[in-house]
Each structure stands twice: as structure tokens, then as C-alpha cells.
Amino acid sequence: xxxxxxxxxxxxxxxxxxxxxxxxxxxxxxxxxxxxxxxxxxxxxxxxxxxxxxxxxxxxxxxxxxxxxxxxxxxxxxxxxxxxxxxxxxxxxxxxxxxxxxxxxxxxxxxxxxxxxxxxxxxxxxxxxxxxxxxxxxxxxxxxxxxxxxxxxxxxxxxxxxxxxxxxxxxxxxxxxxxxxxxxxxxxxxxxxxxxxxxxxxxxxxxxxxxxxxxxxxxxxxxxxxxxxxxxxxxxxxxxxxxxxxxxxxxxxxxxxxxxxxxxxxxxxxxxxxxxxxxxxxxxxxxxxxxxxx
Amino acid sequence: xxxxxxxxxxxxxxxxxxxxxxxxxxxxxxxxxxxxxxxxxxxxxxxxxxxxxxxxxxxxxxxxxxxxxxxxxxxxxxxxxxxxxxxxxxxxxxxxxxxxxxxxxxxxxxxxxxxxxxxxxxxxxxxxxxxxxxxxxxxxxxxxxxxxxxxxxxxxxxxxxxxxxxxxxxxxxxxxxxxxxxxxxxxxxxxxxxxxxxxxxxxxxxxxxxxxxxxxxxxxxxxxxxxxxxxxxxx
Numbered sequence: 001x002x003x004x005x006x007x008x009x010x011x012x013x014x015x016x017x018x019x020x021x022x023x024x025x026x027x028x029x030x031x032x033x034x035x036x037x038x039x040x041x042x043x044x045x046x047x048x049x050x051x052x053x054x055x056x057x058x059x060x061x062x063x064x065x066x067x068x069x070x071x072x073x074x075x076x077x078x079x080x081x082x083x084x085x086x087x088x089x090x091x092x093x094x095x096x097x098x099x100x101x102x103x104x105x106x107x108x109x110x111x112x113x114x115x116x117x118x119x120x121x122x123x124x125x126x127x128x129x130x131x132x133x134x135x136x137x138x139x140x141x142x143x144x145x146x147x148x149x150x151x152x153x154x155x156x157x158x159x160x161x162x163x164x165x166x167x168x169x170x171x172x173x174x175x176x177x178x179x180x181x182x183x184x185x186x187x188x189x190x191x192x193x194x195x196x197x198x199x200x201x202x203x204x205x206x207x208x209x210x211x212x213x214x215x216x217x218x219x220x221x222x223x224x225x226x227x228x229x230x231x232x233x234x235x236x237x238x239x240x241x242x243x244x245x246x247x248x249x250x251x252x253x254x255x256x257x258x259x260x261x262x263x264x265x266x267x268x269x270x271x272x273x274x275x276x277x278x279x280x281x282x283x284x285x286x287x288x289x290x291x292x293x294x
Numbered sequence: 295x296x297x298x299x300x301x302x303x304x305x306x307x308x309x310x311x312x313x314x315x316x317x318x319x320x321x322x323x324x325x326x327x328x329x330x331x332x333x334x335x336x337x338x339x340x341x342x343x344x345x346x347x348x349x350x351x352x353x354x355x356x357x358x359x360x361x362x363x364x365x366x367x368x369x370x371x372x373x374x375x376x377x378x379x380x381x382x383x384x385x386x387x388x389x390x391x392x393x394x395x396x397x398x399x400x401x402x403x404x405x406x407x408x409x410x411x412x413x414x415x416x417x418x419x420x421x422x423x424x425x426x427x428x429x430x431x432x433x434x435x436x437x438x439x440x441x442x443x444x445x446x447x448x449x450x451x452x453x454x455x456x457x458x459x460x461x462x463x464x465x466x467x468x469x470x471x472x473x474x475x476x477x478x479x480x481x482x483x484x485x486x487x488x489x490x491x492x493x494x495x496x497x498x499x500x501x502x503x504x505x506x507x508x509x510x511x512x513x514x515x516x517x518x519x520x521x522x523x524x525x526x527x528x529x
Contacts, residue, residue, distance in 0.1 A: 201387075202388075206382075206405055208405035212405055
């Protein structure tokens with residue numbers, strides 16, 4: 001019983017309260033981080049679907065065709081990330097696709113297949129500006145055996161526009177949120193430490209060094225930071241798991257690696273903010289004179 | 295150490311509380327092993343003077359040398375080392391109510407750099423014997439009387455073998471019998487070579503234990519060693 005009482009007083013400040021509020025703050029940060037990850041993934045997927053359509057001239061030999069394919073593959077602007085940056089669609093395949101989509105057998109109608117063999121080229125996102133795409137288009141058009149290059153101009157522009165808008169929005173929110181979280185954690189710890197000010201004072205009077213006084217508080221704060229981070233991560237993980245079971249499409253956007261990095265970040269933020277806040281709060285009391293303490 | 299140097303040497307010091315001067319142009323010394331009373335009305339600057347001595351109140355004018363440290367412009371990292379050589383006893387510096395007497399004293403030793411637990415235990419019994427309370431180690435502070443608690447506070451101040459005890463109203467809330475007991479303990483400690491500077495309101499105490507007196511009045515410190523002055527009943 002004596003043990004318990006000691007813990008209550010020396011551990012002094014309301015551990016549960018601190019852990020709960022820090023956990024909640026971190027959880028909100030985590031949710032937001034997830035939103036950022038998902039929006040990035042979404043952008044990536046949209047961009048991967050932006051493909052240049054390169055139509056080849058008729059009557060090319062197999063060799064000539066492969067030459068063009070290699071040339072396209074070796075270009076800088078060709079995406080290095082996409083699984084299949086350069087995809088060949090023969091005119092037979094294109095016709096099949098078209099008939100499947102429209103249900104109209106135009107070959108019977110026209111008597112021959114008017115389509116051309118084509119390559120679909122995924123462009124590295126670094127080249128996703130209107131000017132660069134225009135340049136790429138003319139460059140490819142100059143290649144031997146290329147009939148025409150085509151891409152959906154409006155799509156790229158609207159993606160670029162929206163990415164900028166969403167980026168500003170998310171960036172602004174992240175800043176606001178981080179400031180709020182730091183203030184919240186800081187305030188919680190500060191209030192908690194307020195109850196310890198006379199203990200700190202007494203230690204100073206007997207001649208304890210500042211480091212001796214700070215150490216246990218900082219160690220404890222780091223512990224609370226880890227604990228809060230872990231709980232917040234666990235909550236995130238459970239929530240994400242549940243959400244992905246309910247909304248199957250979310251799995252398309254989910255990226256395990258980034259998700260785990262996010263969880264580790266939560267723990268780190270918890271520890272760092274808790275330790276730094278504690279350090280400064282205690283320093284404040286260390287510098288106060290007795291009259292200011294009351 | 296510097297056996298001939300005074301424990302406290304104050305030269306032309308003025309003491310401020312916020313923007314106001316409380317005491318002006320103070321000059322006095324306390325020799326090794328001296329017993330000195332510090333008297334004066336509430337607000338006359340007694341406590342501020344003591345606080346200046348243990349570097350809780352910054353010294354802005356003059357020089358104060360205490361147990362080998364210069365208070366003027368003292369570095370904050372030096373303050374703990376200074377305080378380890380002082381025994382501080384005052385009302386706002388109570389025992390921790392959440393732990394036993396032994397734990398209270400052990401805690402102070404740990405906080406001031408003691409590491410050898412055998413030595414710590416030995417020192418613990420030593421100081422408790424010095425204040426005449428050999429058997430209270432395991433008790434909680436609230437199980438002790440006011441006088442006993444005060445003796446523990448004195449024992450705590452003795453732990454690091456200070457060269458001087460700074461006591462602010464150590465008999466403040468105690469009845470005369472108990473006060474006398476406490477005073478006798480201070481006298482014993484004093485006899486073994488520790489200087490004592492004790493602030494008090496108690497006229498009776500000064501009467502019963504005559505010794506050198508410093509009086510704070512109207513912004514000045516009067517020294518009974520230097521000049522004669524009247525003590526009134528009103529402290």
C-alpha cells in the first residue's frame with residue numbers, strides 16, 4: 001500500500017489523462033497521415049493511367065516495330081516505375097477491344113480493319129506538364145514508322161490542377177494539425193507537471209542538479225510517449241483493417257510499407273513531443289523563484 | 295579548507311524584491327562556528343536576505359561570499375554545489391508526506407550525489423541521532439509531532455555536513471517547550487563547529503539564548519557586534 005501511495009504522489013501526475021490525450025492527438029495525426037498516403041496513391045494510379053497513344057504506320061516489319069518499342073523504352077520520359085511502361089496493342093487486339101466495348105462489328109460493316117497497331121506509353125510523372133508532353137509528342141512523331149501520337153490533354157491538366165489544390169489543402173491542414181497536437185500535448189504535460197512544482201523546488205533547495213531533477217520526468221514522459229504512440233498505432237491498424245474489409249476499393253490505395261512507416265512515425269512523434277514539452281515545462285519551474293510558484 | 299575565512303562575508307550589498315530595495319548597503323561577516331540571530335518585522339527583508347544567501351534571489355548590487363562561492367553572478371550550474379554546503383531550513387521546505395522519514399533523507403542524499411548505500415545508511419542514523427530521534431526512520435511524517443518533524447527537517451539539513459545552517463523561523467509554529475528543545479539542538483550543532491544564521495520573530499528565544507543579533511529595520515541591517523540597539527517586544 002505504501003508502494004502504491006508513493007507511486008501516486010511521485011508518479012504524481014495523472015498518467016491516464018496524459019496517455020489518453022496524447023493517444024487521441026496522435027490518432028488524429030495518424031488518420032490524417034493515412035489520408036495523405038491514400039491521396040498520394042490515388043494520384044499515382046491516375047497518373048499511371050495517363051498514357052500516350054503512339055499509332056504506327058501500316059506495313060511495318062516486325063523488326064521495325066521492335067526497334068520503335070526499344071526506342072520508346074529507352075527514352076527518359078518513359079516511366080521507370082510502371083509495371084509495363086510500353087504496351088503493344090495490335091490492330092486486331094484494338095478491334096476486338098472496340099467491338100467488345102461497343103458491341104458493333106465495324107469490320108463487317110467496313111470490310112476491313114481501319115485501325116492501326118499502337119503502343120501505349122506511360123510517361124514519368126516528372127514530365128506531366130503540358131509543354132513537356134507536347135515536346136514528347138513531337139519527338140515521337142519524328143520517329144521512323146510512327147503515324148501519329150495522341151493523348152488526352154484535358155485529363156493531364158485537370159490532374160495537375162487538382163493535385164496542386166489538394167496539396168495545398170492537405171499541407172495547410174497538416175500544419176494546423178501538428179501545431180494543435182504539439183500544443184495539446186504540451187499543455188497536458190504542463191498541467192500535469194504543475195502539481196510537481198514543489199517537489200522540483202525541494203530538490204533544488206537541497207542542491208540537486210537540474211539534470212537529476214529532470215531525468216525521471218523525461219524518462220517517464222518518453223515512456224508515456226511510446227505507450228501513447230503504440231495505442232494510437234494499434235487503433236489506426238484496427239480501424240484501417242476494418243475499413244478495408246468494408247470498403248474493398250480502399251485496398252487499391254493501401255500501401256503496407258507506407259502504412260507501417262506512418263505507425264512508426266506516430267510513436268516517434270509521441271516520444272519527441274512528450275520529451276521536449278516535459279523538458280521545457282520543467283525548465284520553466286526550475287527557473288521560477290518561490291514566490292512565482294504559489 | 296580556508297579555515298580562517300569567514301563563512302559569510304557581505305560587502306556593500308543591497309537586496310531587491312522585484313523593483314523595490316528591501317535592504318541597503320549591508321556589510322557583515324559570520325565567522326566559522328558562529329551563532330547569529332536575524333530579527334526584524336515581517337517585510338523587513340529577513341527572508342530576502344536568507345534567499346540571497348542561498349542564491350534564490352539574484353544579487354544585483356554588492357558582493358556576497360558564502361562557503362567559498364561568490365553569489366554575485368553565480369552560474370546556475372554552480373548553485374546546486376553551493377546549496378550542498380548549506381543547510382536550509384524554512385517553512386515552505388517541508389518533508390515529503392508521501393514517504394517515510396528514512397526515505398525523505400535518502401532521497402536528499404541521492405539527489406546530492408551520494409551513491410554508496412552503506413555510507414548513506416550510516417549517515418542517516420548519524421543525523422537522526424544528532425537531532426535525538428533514533429527510532430523514527432520507518433515512520434511517516436504525519437505520524438510525528440510538529441517538533442519531531444522540525445527535528446527531521448534539521449537532520450535533513452545536516453546530511454551534507456554544511457558549514458552553515460540558514461534557518462527561517464525554525465520554531466515558528468511550536469510551543470515554547472518544544473522551541474527550547476529545538477534551540478538546544480541548534481546549539482549542539484553549533485558547538486560542533488557549524489555556523490547558524492537563524493531568522494526569528496521570537497523575542498523570548500533571543501532572551502533565553504543570548505548571542506549576536508542582526509536586526510533588519512528601515513532598509514538597514516544593524517549588527518549587535520558593532521553597535522548597541524534596542525530590541526522591542528514586537529517581533
